[in-house]
Amino acid sequence: MSRPDTVSPQPPAQQHRCGFCAVVGRPNVGKSTLLNRIVGDKVAIVSPRPQTTRNRLTGIKTTGDTQLILVDTPGIHKARGLMTGRMVATALRSLRETDVVLLVVDASRGLRPEDEDVAALSAQAGTEIVVALNKMDRVKKEALLPLIQRVADLLPGREIVPVSALTGENVADLLDTIVSRLPAGPALFPADEVTEQTERFLAQEMIREKLLLHTREEVPYNTAVLVESFEEKPDRGLIVIRATIYVERPSQKPIVIGEGGARIKEIGRSARLEMEAFFGTKVYVELFVKVRRGWSKDARVLAELGI
Numbered sequence: 249m250s251r252p253d254t255v256s257p258q259p260p261a262q263q264h265r266c267g268f269c270a271v272v273g274r275p276n277v278g279k280s281t282l283l284n285r286i287v288g289d290k291v292a293i294v295s296p297r298p299q300t301t302r303n304r305l306t307g308i309k310t311t312g313d314t315q316l317i318l319v320d321t322p323g324i325h326k327a328r329g330l331m332t333g334r335m336v337a338t339a340l341r342s343l344r345e346t347d348v349v350l351l352v353v354d355a356s357r358g359l360r361p362e363d364e365d366v367a368a369l370s371a372q373a374g375t376e377i378v379v380a381l382n383k384m385d386r387v388k389k390e391a392l393l394p395l396i397q398r399v400a401d402l403l404p405g406r407e408i409v410p411v412s413a414l415t416g417e418n419v420a421d422l423l424d425t426i427v428s429r430l431p432a433g434p435a436l437f438p439a440d441e442v443t444e445q446t447e448r449f450l451a452q453e454m455i456r457e458k459l460l461l462h463t464r465e466e467v468p469y470n471t472a473v474l475v476e477s478f479e480e481k482p483d484r485g486l487i488v489i490r491a492t493i494y495v496e497r498p499s500q501k502p503i504v505i506g507e508g509g510a511r512i513k514e515i516g517r518s519a520r521l522e523m524e525a526f527f528g529t530k531v532y533v534e535l536f537v538k539v540r541r542g543w544s545k546d547a548r549v550l551a552e553l554g555i
């Protein structure tokens with residue numbers, strides 16, 4: 249995890265807290281939903297299918313005097329017994345890089361052996377651990393108490409917070425608990441930033457990569473791709489992406505489109521295959537080509553592209 253140099257205006261460092269929190273837990277326990285709920289913006293893909301999130305994605309929650317950088321970490325949930333030595337080492341390293349580990353457990357399913365493995369791994373990393381018992385909206389109070397007791401036995405002295413990422417219940421308490429464990433320090437990201445690396449940006453990069461691959465030297469390297477819309481349709485297990493490829497000159501447009509649209513079709517197809525593998529869900533890609541003279545000098549486009 250790289251700590252960028254970006255620094256925003258803020259109160260004196262001794263009052264300000266800032267740190268990283270790794271969100272860990274088995275697939276489908278609600279990590280992405282919780283991350284989105286905390287950040288208050290959609291930053292991670294949520295889907296009823298397990299393991300939708302393949303990469304580390306961060307959500308950033310900035311308040312007046314704190315900045316919490318959340319990391320969605322798939323992979324760590326893997327049962328420890330099934331991990332090779334190197335995988336354990338990698339998992340431990342990424343856990344140690346963070347200030348707090350947020351272990352998310354699906355309270356409606358109780359504590360599973362994998363949860364215990366993740367808990368043990370987190371404890372071994374020696375990092376602060378906060379446990380979120382998620383999906384409390386699906387659990388009766390009588391069932392919640394014994395679960396809290398079991399987790400307390402497993403991780404003595406750690407904070408255990410029942411929450412519902414879906415309804416938002418107790419999420420503010422959970423956030424306070426996490427933030428109170430962050431070290432003092434200045435903000436690392438601008439206050440208005442919610443995520444470091446959104447799926448939208450990743451989609452854009454994947455399309456751009458395919459565009460360059462299929463057009464080779466025929467279109468200049470600075471051809472831009474702008475994802476106009478990125479819609480998740482979890483009920484249909486689908487992501488619909490509409491993107492525009494901006495070329496500088498009219499002569500470049502037919503090159504990108506190709507004979508009878510063959511090239512743009514191939515760019516879309518190969519980008520779709522990569523995105524489907526990455527996001528773990530079906531993807532529908534629609535591409536448009538537009539000529540935008542001097543787009544690279546257009547401030548609005550540059551801002552949208554995050555350049």
Ligand code: GDP
Pocket residue numbers: 273274275276277278279280281282293294295296297298299300301382383384385386411412413414415
């Ligand atoms: P992840 O794999 O851990 O990132 O889990 P997701 O965030 O993708 O959520 C998996 C499923 O659980 C989705 O269908 C969510 O809508 C659902 N879910 C997440 N949080 C809650 C919750 O607090 N209550 C209920 N009832 N469902 C939840």
Ligand code: MG
Pocket residue numbers: 279280281292293294299300301320
């Ligand atoms: Mg997820």
